[in-house]
Amino acid sequence: MSVTSQVTNKVHEAQDAISKASANAAARAAAIAEDVNARVDETMDKAGAALTTVSEQSRQAAEKAKSAGEDAKTTVEDVVRQQPIAALLLAVAGGFLVGAMWKGRS
Template sequence: MSVTSQVTDRVHEAQDAIAKASANAAAKAASFAEDVSAKVDETVDKTDAALATAAQQSREIVEKTKTATEGFKATVEDTVREQPLTALLLAVAGGFVVGAIWKGRG
């Protein structure tokens, strides 16, 4: 076997090794990209679900707060109609308490 043919054989072997390594690297990169894509999709799905749950809970809280506020308002209105003097005295007492607290801060 001549030196030229030996060199040619070595070059072909090196080219084959490079082609195999390149194919292996491409396969690993594709697998990695698929894994990352799957994780991103999973994260997006979980985030969407969490946001939907938070939105639903927020709507429920708003509705409960609205109901409670309406109930409180009706109770105050009824109390003022039924006992106007008591309501007036409570309002004055509340004003004095708030004024005392406010003055104590200054």
């Protein structure tokens, strides 16, 4: 076998090795990309579910706060109607306390 044919064989072997390595790298890159895409999709699904849960909990908290405010308003209105003089005296006392605290800050 001549030197030229030996060199040619070695070049072909090297080209085959490079082709196989390139194919293996491409297959691994594709598998990694698939895994990354699956994890991104899973993370997005979890984030969407968490956002939905937080949104629902916020809506429920707002409804409870609104209901509590309406209940407090109704209670105050009832007390003022039933005992207007006591409510007036309480308002005056509250005003006096706020004024005293305001004056104390100056």
